[in-house]
Amino acid sequence: MSVLVVSGTNTEIGKTVVTAALAAAALAQGRSVAVVKPAQTGVAEGEPGDVAEVRRLAGDAVTGVELARFPEPLAPDRAALRAGLAPVRTADVELAVKRLAAEHDLVLVEGAGGLLVRLDDRGATLADVAGLLDAPVLVVAQAGLGTLNMTTLTTEALRARGLACRGVVIGSWPAAPGLADRCNLADFPEAAGAPLLGAVPERAGTLPPAGFRRTAPDWLAPALGGTWDAAAFAAAHG
Template sequence: MTVLVISGTGIGVGKTVVTAAIAALTRDRGDAVAVLKPAQTGVAPDQPGDLAEVRRLAGDVTTRELRRYPDALSPEAASRRNGLPPVTPAEAAQAATELHTAHDLVLVEGVGGLLVRFDPTGGTVADVAWSVGAPVLIVAEAGLGTLNATALTAEVAVRRGLDVIGIVIGSWPAEPDLAARSNVADLPVAAGAPLLGVLPAGLARAGRDEFLIEARRGLSPWFGGQFDPDLFAGARRCPSDGPL
Protein backbone atom coordinates (compact mmCIF):
# COMPACT_ATOMS: atom_id res chain seq x y z
CA MET A 1 0.00 0.00 0.00
CA THR A 2 1.63 3.23 -1.19
CA VAL A 3 -1.38 5.55 -1.54
CA LEU A 4 -4.37 5.40 0.81
CA VAL A 5 -7.55 7.44 0.45
CA ILE A 6 -9.23 8.31 3.75
CA SER A 7 -12.91 9.12 3.41
CA GLY A 8 -15.51 9.83 6.05
CA THR A 9 -19.17 8.91 6.13
CA GLY A 10 -19.80 12.65 6.56
CA ILE A 11 -18.30 15.71 8.21
CA GLY A 12 -17.02 15.80 11.78
CA VAL A 13 -16.36 12.06 12.02
CA GLY A 14 -12.63 12.34 12.78
CA LYS A 15 -10.98 12.02 9.35
CA THR A 16 -8.19 14.46 10.13
CA VAL A 17 -7.34 12.82 13.46
CA VAL A 18 -7.28 9.38 11.81
CA THR A 19 -5.09 10.74 9.01
CA ALA A 20 -2.71 12.28 11.54
CA ALA A 21 -2.62 9.05 13.57
CA ILE A 22 -1.63 6.95 10.55
CA ALA A 23 0.93 9.57 9.55
CA ALA A 24 2.39 9.61 13.08
CA LEU A 25 2.83 5.83 13.17
CA THR A 26 4.32 5.80 9.67
CA ARG A 27 6.79 8.52 10.60
CA ASP A 28 7.65 6.82 13.90
CA ARG A 29 8.75 3.65 12.15
CA GLY A 30 11.06 5.67 9.92
CA ASP A 31 9.06 5.74 6.69
CA ALA A 32 8.48 8.91 4.69
CA VAL A 33 4.83 9.97 4.64
CA ALA A 34 2.96 12.72 2.82
CA VAL A 35 -0.60 13.93 3.35
CA LEU A 36 -2.55 15.39 0.43
CA LYS A 37 -5.68 17.47 0.94
CA PRO A 38 -7.20 18.10 -2.51
CA ALA A 39 -9.61 20.74 -1.19
CA GLN A 40 -10.06 22.57 2.10
CA THR A 41 -13.35 24.36 2.65
CA GLY A 42 -14.66 26.64 5.36
CA VAL A 43 -11.23 28.06 6.20
CA ALA A 44 -9.93 31.53 5.36
CA PRO A 45 -6.56 31.90 3.58
CA ASP A 46 -4.79 33.07 6.73
CA GLN A 47 -6.27 30.39 9.03
CA PRO A 48 -4.74 26.99 9.84
CA GLY A 49 -6.52 24.14 8.12
CA ASP A 50 -6.60 20.37 8.44
CA LEU A 51 -3.01 19.96 7.29
CA ALA A 52 -1.75 22.27 10.02
CA GLU A 53 -3.55 20.00 12.47
CA VAL A 54 -1.90 16.94 10.94
CA ARG A 55 1.56 18.51 11.32
CA ARG A 56 0.83 19.56 14.90
CA LEU A 57 -0.19 16.07 15.89
CA ALA A 58 2.03 13.88 13.71
CA GLY A 59 5.20 15.96 13.50
CA ASP A 60 7.34 16.77 10.49
CA VAL A 61 5.42 15.21 7.60
CA THR A 62 5.07 16.49 4.06
CA THR A 63 1.70 18.10 3.35
CA ARG A 64 0.12 19.55 0.23
CA GLU A 65 -3.18 21.40 -0.18
CA LEU A 66 -4.39 22.02 -3.73
CA ARG A 67 -7.32 24.40 -3.21
CA ARG A 68 -8.79 26.38 -0.34
CA TYR A 69 -12.24 27.93 -0.23
CA PRO A 70 -13.57 30.17 2.57
CA ASP A 71 -17.18 28.94 2.51
CA ALA A 72 -18.15 25.78 4.40
CA LEU A 73 -19.69 24.10 1.35
CA SER A 74 -18.76 21.30 -0.97
CA PRO A 75 -15.60 22.17 -2.96
CA GLU A 76 -17.66 22.46 -6.16
CA ALA A 77 -20.23 24.80 -4.60
CA ALA A 78 -17.56 26.83 -2.78
CA SER A 79 -15.50 27.33 -5.93
CA ARG A 80 -18.59 28.34 -7.93
CA ARG A 81 -19.79 30.77 -5.26
CA ASN A 82 -16.42 32.52 -5.00
CA GLY A 83 -15.45 32.40 -8.66
CA LEU A 84 -12.38 30.30 -7.86
CA PRO A 85 -11.06 27.44 -9.97
CA PRO A 86 -12.22 23.97 -8.90
CA VAL A 87 -9.92 21.09 -8.13
CA THR A 88 -10.29 18.09 -10.40
CA PRO A 89 -9.74 14.40 -9.66
CA ALA A 90 -7.06 14.34 -12.36
CA GLU A 91 -5.16 17.14 -10.62
CA ALA A 92 -5.43 15.41 -7.26
CA ALA A 93 -4.34 12.07 -8.72
CA GLN A 94 -1.33 13.72 -10.34
CA ALA A 95 -0.34 15.34 -7.03
CA ALA A 96 -0.64 11.98 -5.23
CA THR A 97 1.51 10.31 -7.87
CA GLU A 98 4.15 13.04 -7.61
CA LEU A 99 4.26 12.79 -3.83
CA HIS A 100 4.61 9.02 -4.06
CA THR A 101 7.92 9.33 -5.92
CA ALA A 102 9.59 10.64 -2.76
CA HIS A 103 7.49 9.03 -0.01
CA ASP A 104 6.72 5.52 1.20
CA LEU A 105 3.09 6.35 1.90
CA VAL A 106 0.76 9.07 0.63
CA LEU A 107 -2.47 9.70 2.54
CA VAL A 108 -5.23 11.47 0.61
CA GLU A 109 -7.74 13.03 2.98
CA GLY A 110 -11.13 13.61 1.43
CA VAL A 111 -13.70 16.31 2.12
CA GLY A 112 -16.80 15.03 3.88
CA GLY A 113 -18.05 11.85 2.22
CA LEU A 114 -16.91 9.79 -0.72
CA LEU A 115 -19.19 11.48 -3.28
CA VAL A 116 -18.84 15.14 -2.31
CA ARG A 117 -18.39 17.01 -5.60
CA PHE A 118 -15.06 18.60 -6.47
CA ASP A 119 -15.93 20.16 -9.81
CA PRO A 120 -18.85 20.87 -12.18
CA THR A 121 -18.40 17.52 -13.95
CA GLY A 122 -19.13 15.65 -10.73
CA GLY A 123 -15.60 14.52 -9.88
CA THR A 124 -15.16 13.17 -6.35
CA VAL A 125 -12.56 11.65 -4.06
CA ALA A 126 -13.83 8.27 -5.28
CA ASP A 127 -12.54 9.23 -8.72
CA VAL A 128 -9.17 10.12 -7.21
CA ALA A 129 -8.94 6.70 -5.58
CA TRP A 130 -9.89 4.96 -8.83
CA SER A 131 -7.40 7.02 -10.86
CA VAL A 132 -4.42 6.00 -8.73
CA GLY A 133 -5.65 2.50 -7.85
CA ALA A 134 -5.68 3.37 -4.15
CA PRO A 135 -7.63 1.50 -1.47
CA VAL A 136 -10.13 3.39 0.69
CA LEU A 137 -10.29 3.58 4.47
CA ILE A 138 -13.70 4.62 5.83
CA VAL A 139 -13.85 6.77 8.96
CA ALA A 140 -17.21 6.47 10.71
CA GLU A 141 -19.04 7.68 13.78
CA ALA A 142 -19.65 5.41 16.74
CA GLY A 143 -23.31 5.93 17.54
CA LEU A 144 -26.85 5.60 16.23
CA GLY A 145 -27.22 6.13 12.48
CA THR A 146 -23.68 5.20 11.55
CA LEU A 147 -24.52 1.78 10.12
CA ASN A 148 -26.60 3.15 7.25
CA ALA A 149 -24.05 5.83 6.34
CA THR A 150 -21.24 3.29 6.46
CA ALA A 151 -23.10 0.74 4.35
CA LEU A 152 -23.94 3.37 1.73
CA THR A 153 -20.32 4.53 1.56
CA ALA A 154 -18.98 1.00 1.22
CA GLU A 155 -21.57 0.02 -1.39
CA VAL A 156 -20.74 3.04 -3.53
CA ALA A 157 -17.03 2.30 -3.25
CA VAL A 158 -17.46 -1.31 -4.31
CA ARG A 159 -19.75 -0.37 -7.21
CA ARG A 160 -17.03 1.97 -8.45
CA GLY A 161 -14.42 -0.76 -8.33
CA LEU A 162 -12.66 0.47 -5.20
CA ASP A 163 -11.12 -1.67 -2.49
CA VAL A 164 -12.38 -0.80 0.99
CA ILE A 165 -9.60 -2.06 3.26
CA GLY A 166 -11.38 -1.33 6.53
CA ILE A 167 -13.13 1.07 8.84
CA VAL A 168 -11.96 3.20 11.76
CA ILE A 169 -14.21 4.77 14.37
CA GLY A 170 -12.85 8.30 14.49
CA SER A 171 -14.21 9.46 17.84
CA TRP A 172 -15.09 6.93 20.53
CA PRO A 173 -17.09 8.51 23.40
CA ALA A 174 -15.87 8.32 26.98
CA GLU A 175 -19.22 6.82 27.98
CA PRO A 176 -20.47 4.80 25.00
CA ASP A 177 -24.17 4.01 24.89
CA LEU A 178 -25.76 0.73 23.80
CA ALA A 179 -25.77 1.72 20.12
CA ALA A 180 -22.04 2.52 20.12
CA ARG A 181 -21.14 -0.71 21.90
CA SER A 182 -23.29 -2.72 19.50
CA ASN A 183 -21.82 -0.96 16.47
CA VAL A 184 -18.33 -2.23 17.27
CA ALA A 185 -19.52 -5.61 16.00
CA ASP A 186 -21.99 -4.31 13.41
CA LEU A 187 -19.86 -1.73 11.58
CA PRO A 188 -17.57 -4.30 9.93
CA VAL A 189 -20.68 -6.10 8.65
CA ALA A 190 -22.07 -2.84 7.26
CA ALA A 191 -18.77 -1.99 5.60
CA GLY A 192 -17.95 -5.49 4.44
CA ALA A 193 -14.46 -4.82 5.78
CA PRO A 194 -12.61 -5.20 9.09
CA LEU A 195 -12.56 -2.76 11.98
CA LEU A 196 -9.01 -1.38 11.86
CA GLY A 197 -9.13 1.03 14.74
CA VAL A 198 -10.99 3.07 17.32
CA LEU A 199 -9.64 6.46 18.44
CA PRO A 200 -10.89 8.20 21.57
CA ALA A 201 -12.95 11.39 21.44
CA GLY A 202 -10.94 14.52 22.16
CA LEU A 203 -7.67 13.05 20.88
CA ALA A 204 -7.02 16.20 18.86
CA ARG A 205 -6.32 18.01 22.13
CA ALA A 206 -3.44 15.67 23.00
CA GLY A 207 0.22 16.62 22.88
CA ARG A 208 2.39 14.93 20.29
CA ASP A 209 3.80 12.24 22.59
CA GLU A 210 0.41 11.31 23.99
CA PHE A 211 -1.07 11.37 20.50
CA LEU A 212 1.49 8.83 19.27
CA ILE A 213 0.76 6.54 22.23
CA GLU A 214 -2.98 6.69 21.59
CA ALA A 215 -2.49 6.22 17.84
CA ARG A 216 -0.51 3.05 18.49
CA ARG A 217 -3.12 1.81 20.96
CA GLY A 218 -6.05 2.67 18.72
CA LEU A 219 -4.94 1.57 15.24
CA SER A 220 -4.43 -1.85 13.71
CA PRO A 221 -1.02 -3.50 13.17
CA TRP A 222 -1.73 -2.79 9.49
CA PHE A 223 -0.73 0.79 10.32
CA GLY A 224 1.90 -0.04 12.94
CA GLY A 225 -0.47 -0.06 15.90
CA GLN A 226 -1.64 -2.61 18.44
CA PHE A 227 -5.44 -2.46 18.15
CA ASP A 228 -7.28 -5.80 18.44
CA PRO A 229 -10.98 -5.51 17.53
CA ASP A 230 -11.97 -8.66 19.41
CA LEU A 231 -10.32 -7.51 22.62
CA PHE A 232 -11.85 -4.06 22.23
CA ALA A 233 -15.35 -5.45 21.67
CA GLY A 234 -15.05 -7.76 24.66
CA ALA A 235 -13.84 -5.00 26.95
CA ARG A 236 -16.74 -2.70 25.94
CA ARG A 237 -19.49 -5.29 26.25
CA CYS A 238 -21.88 -4.96 29.19
CA PRO A 239 -23.74 -7.98 30.65
CA SER A 240 -27.05 -6.33 29.77
CA ASP A 241 -26.10 -6.08 26.08
CA GLY A 242 -26.85 -9.76 25.53
CA PRO A 243 -24.75 -12.12 23.38
CA LEU A 244 -22.46 -10.70 20.74
Protein backbone atom coordinates in the same frame (compact mmCIF):
# COMPACT_ATOMS: atom_id res chain seq x y z
CA MET B 1 2.90 3.16 -4.87
CA SER B 2 1.59 3.18 -1.29
CA VAL B 3 -1.42 5.50 -1.27
CA LEU B 4 -4.39 5.41 1.09
CA VAL B 5 -7.48 7.55 0.55
CA VAL B 6 -9.25 8.59 3.77
CA SER B 7 -12.96 9.26 3.40
CA GLY B 8 -15.74 9.82 5.89
CA THR B 9 -19.33 8.69 5.97
CA ASN B 10 -20.14 12.33 6.71
CA THR B 11 -18.46 15.56 7.71
CA GLU B 12 -17.09 16.42 11.17
CA ILE B 13 -16.53 12.82 12.24
CA GLY B 14 -12.79 12.78 12.86
CA LYS B 15 -11.16 12.27 9.45
CA THR B 16 -8.35 14.71 10.13
CA VAL B 17 -7.49 13.21 13.52
CA VAL B 18 -7.58 9.71 12.03
CA THR B 19 -5.30 10.90 9.22
CA ALA B 20 -2.93 12.33 11.81
CA ALA B 21 -2.97 9.03 13.73
CA LEU B 22 -2.17 7.10 10.55
CA ALA B 23 0.71 9.47 9.84
CA ALA B 24 2.03 9.23 13.40
CA ALA B 25 1.90 5.43 13.36
CA ALA B 26 3.75 5.29 10.04
CA LEU B 27 6.42 7.71 11.22
CA ALA B 28 6.89 5.60 14.35
CA GLN B 29 7.75 2.72 12.02
CA GLY B 30 10.38 4.82 10.29
CA ARG B 31 8.31 5.44 7.17
CA SER B 32 8.20 8.75 5.32
CA VAL B 33 4.70 10.24 5.04
CA ALA B 34 2.93 12.85 2.95
CA VAL B 35 -0.62 14.10 3.41
CA VAL B 36 -2.64 15.61 0.57
CA LYS B 37 -5.84 17.62 1.02
CA PRO B 38 -7.35 18.07 -2.45
CA ALA B 39 -9.82 20.72 -1.33
CA GLN B 40 -9.94 22.61 1.95
CA THR B 41 -13.19 24.45 2.58
CA GLY B 42 -14.42 26.69 5.38
CA VAL B 43 -10.97 28.09 6.17
CA ALA B 44 -9.85 31.60 5.27
CA GLU B 45 -6.54 32.41 3.65
CA GLY B 46 -3.75 32.35 6.21
CA GLU B 47 -5.66 30.22 8.71
CA PRO B 48 -4.44 26.69 9.54
CA GLY B 49 -6.39 23.98 7.73
CA ASP B 50 -6.54 20.21 8.02
CA VAL B 51 -3.03 19.66 6.67
CA ALA B 52 -1.63 21.99 9.31
CA GLU B 53 -3.56 20.10 12.00
CA VAL B 54 -2.17 16.76 10.81
CA ARG B 55 1.37 18.14 10.93
CA ARG B 56 0.77 19.69 14.37
CA LEU B 57 -0.36 16.36 15.79
CA ALA B 58 1.83 13.92 13.87
CA GLY B 59 4.92 16.09 13.52
CA ASP B 60 6.75 18.34 11.09
CA ALA B 61 8.30 15.28 9.43
CA VAL B 62 5.00 14.91 7.56
CA THR B 63 5.01 16.54 4.13
CA GLY B 64 1.74 18.43 3.76
CA VAL B 65 0.13 19.57 0.52
CA GLU B 66 -3.14 21.47 0.12
CA LEU B 67 -4.20 21.79 -3.51
CA ALA B 68 -7.13 24.20 -3.25
CA ARG B 69 -8.74 26.34 -0.57
CA PHE B 70 -12.18 27.93 -0.51
CA PRO B 71 -13.35 30.12 2.40
CA GLU B 72 -16.98 29.04 2.79
CA PRO B 73 -17.86 25.77 4.59
CA LEU B 74 -19.56 24.13 1.61
CA ALA B 75 -18.94 21.25 -0.76
CA PRO B 76 -15.83 22.06 -2.83
CA ASP B 77 -17.70 22.54 -6.11
CA ARG B 78 -20.13 25.07 -4.64
CA ALA B 79 -17.47 26.74 -2.51
CA ALA B 80 -15.27 27.25 -5.58
CA LEU B 81 -18.17 28.65 -7.60
CA ARG B 82 -19.19 31.13 -4.90
CA ALA B 83 -15.58 32.23 -4.40
CA GLY B 84 -15.06 32.74 -8.13
CA LEU B 85 -12.12 30.36 -8.03
CA ALA B 86 -11.15 27.43 -10.21
CA PRO B 87 -12.17 24.08 -8.72
CA VAL B 88 -9.69 21.35 -8.00
CA ARG B 89 -9.51 18.78 -10.80
CA THR B 90 -8.98 15.07 -10.31
CA ALA B 91 -6.08 15.09 -12.79
CA ASP B 92 -4.28 17.65 -10.62
CA VAL B 93 -4.84 15.49 -7.54
CA GLU B 94 -3.56 12.43 -9.35
CA LEU B 95 -0.42 14.22 -10.51
CA ALA B 96 0.36 15.64 -7.06
CA VAL B 97 -0.15 12.31 -5.29
CA LYS B 98 1.97 10.36 -7.76
CA ARG B 99 4.81 12.87 -7.44
CA LEU B 100 4.69 12.56 -3.65
CA ALA B 101 4.43 8.77 -3.82
CA ALA B 102 7.70 8.67 -5.73
CA GLU B 103 9.42 10.28 -2.73
CA HIS B 104 7.48 8.94 0.28
CA ASP B 105 6.67 5.52 1.71
CA LEU B 106 3.04 6.48 2.36
CA VAL B 107 0.74 9.14 0.92
CA LEU B 108 -2.54 9.83 2.71
CA VAL B 109 -5.25 11.61 0.71
CA GLU B 110 -7.86 13.18 2.99
CA GLY B 111 -11.22 13.93 1.42
CA ALA B 112 -13.74 16.64 2.24
CA GLY B 113 -16.87 15.25 3.87
CA GLY B 114 -18.17 12.00 2.41
CA LEU B 115 -17.07 9.85 -0.48
CA LEU B 116 -19.38 11.35 -3.10
CA VAL B 117 -19.12 15.03 -2.21
CA ARG B 118 -18.63 16.90 -5.49
CA LEU B 119 -15.17 18.34 -6.04
CA ASP B 120 -15.88 20.30 -9.22
CA ASP B 121 -18.49 21.39 -11.74
CA ARG B 122 -18.07 18.14 -13.67
CA GLY B 123 -19.32 16.06 -10.77
CA ALA B 124 -15.98 14.46 -9.88
CA THR B 125 -15.70 13.02 -6.38
CA LEU B 126 -13.14 11.49 -4.04
CA ALA B 127 -14.20 8.12 -5.42
CA ASP B 128 -12.96 9.24 -8.83
CA VAL B 129 -9.65 10.24 -7.28
CA ALA B 130 -9.31 6.80 -5.68
CA GLY B 131 -10.06 5.21 -9.04
CA LEU B 132 -7.43 7.24 -10.86
CA LEU B 133 -4.87 6.33 -8.21
CA ASP B 134 -6.00 2.70 -7.97
CA ALA B 135 -5.83 3.24 -4.21
CA PRO B 136 -7.82 1.63 -1.39
CA VAL B 137 -10.17 3.75 0.70
CA LEU B 138 -10.26 3.82 4.48
CA VAL B 139 -13.71 4.77 5.77
CA VAL B 140 -13.96 6.90 8.91
CA ALA B 141 -17.30 6.41 10.63
CA GLN B 142 -19.19 7.61 13.66
CA ALA B 143 -19.64 5.30 16.63
CA GLY B 144 -23.35 5.43 17.44
CA LEU B 145 -26.89 5.13 16.20
CA GLY B 146 -27.32 5.49 12.43
CA THR B 147 -23.70 4.89 11.55
CA LEU B 148 -24.21 1.37 10.16
CA ASN B 149 -26.55 2.70 7.46
CA MET B 150 -24.12 5.44 6.43
CA THR B 151 -21.20 3.03 6.48
CA THR B 152 -23.05 0.51 4.35
CA LEU B 153 -24.01 3.18 1.82
CA THR B 154 -20.40 4.34 1.59
CA THR B 155 -18.91 0.88 1.15
CA GLU B 156 -21.60 -0.16 -1.34
CA ALA B 157 -20.71 2.93 -3.37
CA LEU B 158 -17.07 1.85 -3.29
CA ARG B 159 -17.86 -1.67 -4.47
CA ALA B 160 -20.18 -0.38 -7.20
CA ARG B 161 -17.20 1.55 -8.59
CA GLY B 162 -14.79 -1.36 -8.29
CA LEU B 163 -12.86 0.35 -5.49
CA ALA B 164 -11.28 -1.43 -2.54
CA CYS B 165 -12.33 -0.63 1.02
CA ARG B 166 -9.34 -1.07 3.32
CA GLY B 167 -11.57 -1.08 6.38
CA VAL B 168 -13.37 1.16 8.86
CA VAL B 169 -12.01 3.30 11.69
CA ILE B 170 -14.26 4.90 14.29
CA GLY B 171 -13.31 8.55 14.25
CA SER B 172 -14.42 9.47 17.77
CA TRP B 173 -14.99 6.71 20.30
CA PRO B 174 -16.91 8.13 23.29
CA ALA B 175 -15.49 8.01 26.80
CA ALA B 176 -18.84 6.66 27.99
CA PRO B 177 -20.13 4.51 25.09
CA GLY B 178 -23.83 3.80 24.93
CA LEU B 179 -25.61 0.62 23.90
CA ALA B 180 -25.59 1.43 20.17
CA ASP B 181 -21.89 2.28 20.27
CA ARG B 182 -21.01 -1.02 21.90
CA CYS B 183 -23.26 -3.13 19.66
CA ASN B 184 -21.86 -1.48 16.54
CA LEU B 185 -18.40 -2.83 17.31
CA ALA B 186 -19.65 -6.30 16.37
CA ASP B 187 -21.82 -5.08 13.49
CA PHE B 188 -19.39 -2.83 11.60
CA PRO B 189 -17.58 -5.61 9.68
CA GLU B 190 -20.82 -7.08 8.32
CA ALA B 191 -22.29 -3.67 7.51
CA ALA B 192 -19.13 -2.55 5.74
CA GLY B 193 -18.05 -5.85 4.24
CA ALA B 194 -14.62 -4.87 5.57
CA PRO B 195 -12.80 -5.11 8.89
CA LEU B 196 -12.99 -2.67 11.76
CA LEU B 197 -9.43 -1.38 11.97
CA GLY B 198 -9.43 1.07 14.83
CA ALA B 199 -11.17 3.42 17.21
CA VAL B 200 -9.76 6.87 17.97
CA PRO B 201 -10.86 8.25 21.35
CA GLU B 202 -13.00 11.36 21.37
CA ARG B 203 -10.99 14.54 21.92
CA ALA B 204 -7.79 12.77 20.84
CA GLY B 205 -6.97 15.88 18.86
CA THR B 206 -6.74 17.89 22.08
CA LEU B 207 -3.87 15.77 23.41
CA PRO B 208 -0.42 17.37 23.53
CA PRO B 209 1.28 16.44 20.24
CA ALA B 210 3.92 14.31 21.96
CA GLY B 211 1.23 12.31 23.73
CA PHE B 212 -0.76 11.98 20.54
CA ARG B 213 2.22 10.57 18.65
CA ARG B 214 3.09 8.18 21.44
CA THR B 215 -0.47 6.85 21.77
CA ALA B 216 -1.69 6.86 18.15
CA PRO B 217 -0.54 3.30 17.32
CA ASP B 218 -2.75 2.02 20.17
CA TRP B 219 -5.82 3.21 18.25
CA LEU B 220 -5.07 1.48 14.96
CA ALA B 221 -4.94 -2.19 13.96
CA PRO B 222 -1.69 -3.78 12.71
CA ALA B 223 -2.95 -3.44 9.13
CA LEU B 224 -2.67 0.32 9.66
CA GLY B 225 0.63 0.24 11.50
CA GLY B 226 -0.71 0.01 15.05
CA THR B 227 -1.38 -2.48 17.83
CA TRP B 228 -5.16 -2.12 18.33
CA ASP B 229 -7.07 -5.41 18.59
CA ALA B 230 -10.73 -5.39 17.52
CA ALA B 231 -11.72 -8.49 19.51
CA ALA B 232 -10.06 -7.29 22.70
CA PHE B 233 -11.59 -3.82 22.30
CA ALA B 234 -15.08 -5.28 21.79
CA ALA B 235 -14.65 -7.57 24.80
CA ALA B 236 -13.60 -4.64 26.95
CA HIS B 237 -16.74 -2.73 25.96
CA GLY B 238 -19.19 -5.62 25.91
